[in-house]
Amino acid sequence: MAADYECDLCGAGCRVFPIYASVADAVREPRIASEARCREAWLASPEQRYQIYPLPFLETCSFLQADNRCEIYSTRPDVCRRFQPVGTQCPEARQKMQLPLLKPSERGPSSNFRSDRA
Ligand code: SF4
Secondary structure, rough: OOOOOOOOOOHHHHHOOEEOOEEEEHHHHHHHHHHOEEEOOOOHHHHOOEEEEEEOOOOOOEEEEEOEOOOHHHHHHHHHHHHOOOOOOOHHHHHHOOOOOOEEOOOOOOHHHHHOOO
């Protein structure tokens, strides 16, 4: 059985990688269209219509709160839904933030970050 990793809410994934949102994401969460940058037509695809991060004068995604929780968690973009505390992106983000890698959870498979962040 694969190890389960428990997110410690470091927020690295919300401040290290470019974050794009789709047209469907913006329909689900209207704040995306009002707060993100709508990309020029020649640059955008339907999946990457809005640039949420980076944006001028922001050091994190604008929806990242001071406690590292997502302000729009229940309606966050699909790219954020796919980001898990396993795989390659999470370790890469943590390394860029000079954070130690997550260790496998001792609380079992039900203690992942979804239940902690909802
Ligand atoms: S929308 Fe939420 S989960 Fe996605 S990068 Fe921003 S703060 Fe993080």
